[in-house]
Amino acid sequence: MKFKNGLLVIAAAAVIGVSSVAKAKNVRVGVVLPYTGGAAQFGQQIDRGMSLYLSLHGDQLGGHQIELIKRDSKRPGGDIAKTAVQELITREKVDLLTGFVFSPNAMASAPLVTQGKVPMVIMNAGTAWIPNLSPYIARVSFTMWQAGVPMGEYAKNTLNCTSAASGYTDYPPGKDSVAAFKFGFEGAGGKVVDAIPMGGPREVPDFTPFFQRVKDAKPDCFYVFVPAGNHASAVVKTFSDLDMAGAGIRLIGPGDITQDTKLQGMGDSAVGMVTVHHYSADYETPENQTFVAAWKAAYGADTTPDFMGVAGYDGMAAIVQVIRELDGNISADATMDILKGWKFDSPRGPIMIDPETRDIVQDQHVHEVVKSGGRLKIKVLSSISQVKDPCKANQLGKCASN
Ligand code: PHB
Numbered sequence: 001m002k003f004k005n006g007l008l009v010i011a012a013a014a015v016i017g018v019s020s021v022a023k024a025k026n027v028r029v030g031v032v033l034p035y036t037g038g039a040a041q042f043g044q045q046i047d048r049g050m051s052l053y054l055s056l057h058g059d060q061l062g063g064h065q066i067e068l069i070k071r072d073s074k075r076p077g078g079d080i081a082k083t084a085v086q087e088l089i090t091r092e093k094v095d096l097l098t099g100f101v102f103s104p105n106a107m108a109s110a111p112l113v114t115q116g117k118v119p120m121v122i123m124n125a126g127t128a129w130i131p132n133l134s135p136y137i138a139r140v141s142f143t144m145w146q147a148g149v150p151m152g153e154y155a156k157n158t159l160n161c162t163s164a165a166s167g168y169t170d171y172p173p174g175k176d177s178v179a180a181f182k183f184g185f186e187g188a189g190g191k192v193v194d195a196i197p198m199g200g201p202r203e204v205p206d207f208t209p210f211f212q213r214v215k216d217a218k219p220d221c222f223y224v225f226v227p228a229g230n231h232a233s234a235v236v237k238t239f240s241d242l243d244m245a246g247a248g249i250r251l252i253g254p255g256d257i258t259q260d261t262k263l264q265g266m267g268d269s270a271v272g273m274v275t276v277h278h279y280s281a282d283y284e285t286p287e288n289q290t291f292v293a294a295w296k297a298a299y300g301a302d303t304t305p306d307f308m309g310v311a312g313y314d315g316m317a318a319i320v321q322v323i324r325e326l327d328g329n330i331s332a333d334a335t336m337d338i339l340k341g342w343k344f345d346s347p348r349g350p351i352m353i354d355p356e357t358r359d360i361v362q363d364q365h366v367h368e369v370v371k372s373g374g375r376l377k378i379k380v381l382s383s384i385s386q387v388k389d390p391c392k393a394n395q396l397g398k399c400a401s402n
Contacts, residue, residue: 152184
């Protein structure tokens, strides 16, 4: 690590490839992730996913080299990431950009990506309309609507909840997630009786007053979006401390609140939670079992990938494909042509980048937290095949402008 122009710079970490190939190109990829602070656990997941893909498949670069130029976005606010992207484009002259855990960081960087004509592969940030902000953005992670809408439908149709409250971290993906839940739940005939903003993404708030308000309202279901991590652990703890299950309320949400890396620490009060998501390390497919075994071999038997790790892995697969197909000569338009319609057999299942929206198409699964063999586990209750982003499919709000 060194300091450069007042910015924390983590030096290029990976140069992989066969340097003796005659016309080998050095492709420079700017990686913008939180490497320090409370969200560093997310940066580490994605970074590990990217590195794992390169260590297993770096020989697929067509003889070229990939250089990862890493910058620490630190916080969700947008400003630090934007400065980093500016520097990566103008001074480091990167060919591609990737990373981006928090939606505001991707949103603030979008105009720079358009002006600089540098393609951006988003590995997390989930607000549905982000790809509409630039023709040079493609997303390999998820959209808040892909989980929110099916969760709303399942809550009404299968969990038999007729009323629900929602609580959300008060920034774009939180607002997006509860809008998606409402769309699915009310579309199926339920009624959302309250939607409660519960602090910001940077600090974990005391959830007690918000959860008490829900307990007093006594809805059948309580849908919660928080940006995973320590927020998710606190959600489950508060729900348990207030004995909301005892009051007949069901805790549901997108899989961010049952993140694999946090699940074991949540304790038995997580048992019975139902979430909808596109990944769990517990999936029993051969592709996922191979991936999880490789992860544990690389990073330790007590580690696990989660939905952020798999996005780092898949995003790097997309970048490697671009480098190989373009023979190392990266241009923004040619990159987007390859990413549009890109298909991959991910550990999460088959994925594709929708050529129309440049957003991910993937299966969604209803997850239940169960206890088995002394550990908490994700059991898949049902699945929906190849879900396109419902916000863009229905041309809703800011999703309509594509
Ligand atoms: C986001 O900021 O878009 C975000 C962050 C963490 C999540 C989901 C979405 O778990």
